[in-house]
Amino acid sequence: MNIAEIAEDIKDEFDMFDEWMDKYEHIISMGKELPIIEDKYRTEDYLVKGCQSQVWLSSEVVDGKIVFKADSDAVITKGIIALLVRVLSNHPASEIANADLAFIDEIGLKEHLSPNRSNGLVSMLKQMKMYAVAHLAQNN
Amino acid sequence: MSSTFTEINIRRIRNEFPTLDREVHGKDLIYLDNGATSQKPQAVIDRINKYYEEENANIHRGVHFLSQYSTEQYELARKKVQNFINAEKEEEIIFTSGTTDSINLVANTFGKKYFKEGSEVIISTMEHHSNIVPWQMICELTGASLKVIPITDSGELMMDEFKSMVNEKTAFISVTHVSNTLGTINPVKEIIDFAHERNIPVLLDGAQAVPHMRIDVQDLDADFYAFSAHKMYGPTGVGILYGKEKFLEDLPPYRGGGDMIKSVSFEKTVYNDLPHKFEAGTPNIAGGIGLGAAIDYMESLGLDKIANYENELLEYATPILSSIDGFNIIGEAQNKAAVISFLVDGTHPYDLGTLLDQMGIAIRTGHHCTEPLMNRFEIPGTARASFAFYNTTEEIDYLFESLNRAINMLR
Numbered sequence: 001m002n003i004a005e006i007a008e009d010i011k012d013e014f015d016m017f018d019e020w021m022d023k024y025e026h027i028i029s030m031g032k033e034l035p036i037i038e039d040k041y042r043t044e045d046y047l048v049k050g051c052q053s054q055v056w057l058s059s060e061v062v063d064g065k066i067v068f069k070a071d072s073d074a075v076i077t078k079g080i081i082a083l084l085v086r087v088l089s090n091h092p093a094s095e096i097a098n099a100d101l102a103f104i105d106e107i108g109l110k111e112h113l114s115p116n117r118s119n120g121l122v123s124m125l126k127q128m129k130m131y132a133v134a135h136l137a138q139n140n
Numbered sequence: 141m142s143s144t145f146t147e148i149n150i151r152r153i154r155n156e157f158p159t160l161d162r163e164v165h166g167k168d169l170i171y172l173d174n175g176a177t178s179q180k181p182q183a184v185i186d187r188i189n190k191y192y193e194e195e196n197a198n199i200h201r202g203v204h205f206l207s208q209y210s211t212e213q214y215e216l217a218r219k220k221v222q223n224f225i226n227a228e229k230e231e232e233i234i235f236t237s238g239t240t241d242s243i244n245l246v247a248n249t250f251g252k253k254y255f256k257e258g259s260e261v262i263i264s265t266m267e268h269h270s271n272i273v274p275w276q277m278i279c280e281l282t283g284a285s286l287k288v289i290p291i292t293d294s295g296e297l298m299m300d301e302f303k304s305m306v307n308e309k310t311a312f313i314s315v316t317h318v319s320n321t322l323g324t325i326n327p328v329k330e331i332i333d334f335a336h337e338r339n340i341p342v343l344l345d346g347a348q349a350v351p352h353m354r355i356d357v358q359d360l361d362a363d364f365y366a367f368s369a370h371k372m373y374g375p376t377g378v379g380i381l382y383g384k385e386k387f388l389e390d391l392p393p394y395r396g397g398g399d400m401i402k403s404v405s406f407e408k409t410v411y412n413d414l415p416h417k418f419e420a421g422t423p424n425i426a427g428g429i430g431l432g433a434a435i436d437y438m439e440s441l442g443l444d445k446i447a448n449y450e451n452e453l454l455e456y457a458t459p460i461l462s463s464i465d466g467f468n469i470i471g472e473a474q475n476k477a478a479v480i481s482f483l484v485d486g487t488h489p490y491d492l493g494t495l496l497d498q499m500g501i502a503i504r505t506g507h508h509c510t511e512p513l514m515n516r517f518e519i520p521g522t523a524r525a526s527f528a529f530y531n532t533t534e535e536i537d538y539l540f541e542s543l544n545r546a547i548n549m550l551r
Contacts, residue, residue: 020165020498021549028491028549052506053490054520073520074488075550076495112494118506119490 003095006087007103014107023108024076031079037071048127050120053077057124059131065090066132070124077119080104080112084121088128093139096132101125144448145441145529153441154530156181167500170535175320175479175526176504177370178351180434184374187433191426199425200399200416214425217432218415224435225365226356227382231414234388235423238379239347240270242366243314245381245418246343249391250312251278259284259311262302264326265291265516266319269509271345275314284311291516295322295471303334310335313342317349321508321524322471323454323479325349332361341387347371351528352450352477354443357382369427374434378427381418388414395420446529450478453527457536461525464543470522478527481508484543487550489523495546496523501539 001009017023037046041058048055053074060067068089072078087103088096104113115122145153154160159179162169171179191213197206199214215230222230236242255261261275265288272286279285287310289302297315306313313335318325332342343364349355351372357365364387369378383391393400393411397420402410411417438446457480461467466485484492493505506521507514514521525539 024495024498025549052493052521053488074490076491 003087003091003099007101010083010087011103011106027079027083027109028075029079030082031072031075031077033082037069041069042071048120048123050077050118050123052117052119055081055120055124057127059128061135062090064092066093066096066135068128072120074119077112077121080109080121081124083109084125084128093132093135097129097136099129144445144452150530150532154532156183157530158182158185160530164500164502165498170501170538172525172527172531172535172539173502173504174351174528174531175348175371175508175524177376178373178528179530180375181373181437183437184430184433188375188426188430191429196426198422210425210429213432214423214428217428217435220432220435221380224355224439225350225382226358228358229385232382232385232388234381234383234415234418235428236366236379236381236418237377237424238370239345239366239368240274240379242364242379242381243271243343243345244274245394246314246364246366246383247274247278249394250341250387251275251282251284253390253392255279255282255284255311257283258309260287260307260309261285262287262289262305262310262313262315264289264297264302264315266295266297266322266324266510266513267314267316268320268345268347269511271314271316272512288512289315291324291513294473295319295324296473297324297326297331299327299330302331306334306338306340310338310340313340314345315342316345316347317355318346318352318477319471319510319513320348320479320526321481321510321513321522322473323476323481323526324471324473325353325475325477327475328362329360332363336361348477348479351438353447363387369431369434372431372434373437374431375424375427377424378431380431385414388418393417393420397421399423441529449529450527453531453533453536454478454480456533457525457527457539460536460540461543464540464547466547470517470519479524480526481522481524483519483522484547487547489521491550492523492543492546495549496539496542499542499545501542 037056042056046056046058048057053072055072057070068085070081070085072081113121157179195210197210199211218230218233221233287305290298317328328344335342341363344362346365346367350367363384365382367380370376400412400417400420402412468483470481489505493503496503504524
């Protein structure tokens, strides 16, 4: 599936929730389930510093696709990271660089991606896109 | 007359704050982020509107009626501040843009004039960044250094350590009156007395004190006292620096421009008298007048009643919240303002804050602009509920229920 298709899938998933609590329980369970990053990445080098919560991000190229791994100390942040990684990871750089992330808004989680929130997610997304753009530039 | 508010009082008071009447995420707003900023009563909102609708003119410089009138209103606000904190003279009240600006003013004038290589400035571990960074900046410029008073695990200043820190190199002491994160009310009078025996001036950061208790700068004998209008039910963008006349007269101006001069020529500028010497440019006129209305409002409620009622809220909330499994309060000083900073085992403050927000409750999470304090406790941040006189025990009950709900979702 490409990025747009995965985003559609996630939208369908979230359409099932009428109550905010169900939605957040889903995010929390995603945050709890996924040990998305190995301990070796939970260091200063991989830290994307937020004022409210911390995010760790690693990026690498595997078989021509960019693979992201990320984590957070806050479980809701981690749940949203799980969504973003599910959408953006394991795709070609060009697709990531041009990815439309409007789905976050459509599933009612836009506030978490506001710079005001200062939870590290905005900086993380920026770094993901920059990594893809840099990779493209390198290979052109 | 009772020395606190009754239920009827509180209902009437709440009706005077339009924001408290709104909903967020479809729930009644429970506003417990008063440490960040307070809500504004209708009287303050109306006063600011009236200024813009009927009185707007620039001040201190016009022969015309409106300029004269708005000048009088603005200066009346200064007089109200003077009476409110019992300053000896109205010239000792400098309008600034906020507590941060007030502290920067003192650091940049006193520091520039008196700090030199080897000078020491004493602050404390529990300072807000705005009472750390201005001093760091001036230290860098002058070769002075910062000395930091340590605190106990309960969040109180170690006074013996403080006293042993003071020496002939100590040039200035700047400490918070009430901690924004811990709620600790510091023994500022003891600090000032000790400093004055050694001729060392003291600034108090009163941003978190003024909204909650009666301040008497003469009784405290503070040399400088800084606070913000927006935390005391007034508008944003206005702050106060109280300074003893002898210091303010002695210090050089902070910013140059209009209003702070007597005469200007390309050869020499003669500075204006106090307080205008420190008030360059057109000030926040509406804000100053709005602050005057906020002071009237607080006085009408009674500052002692406000303090007593908020203390009742703290005493009500502390045992109830502490009964939650794994609930840890950060800041358990004997003498404490109505602030509860907390962590709950197995949860992150960001997650708690996010879920409480969905339930209509506004609290603050994070490091509260006190990163060194967070490092002292070796924690990334806290969740903080900070109360005001319009909060109720019912709201605290709802906070308790909602916290339990959030914790259940997170654990």
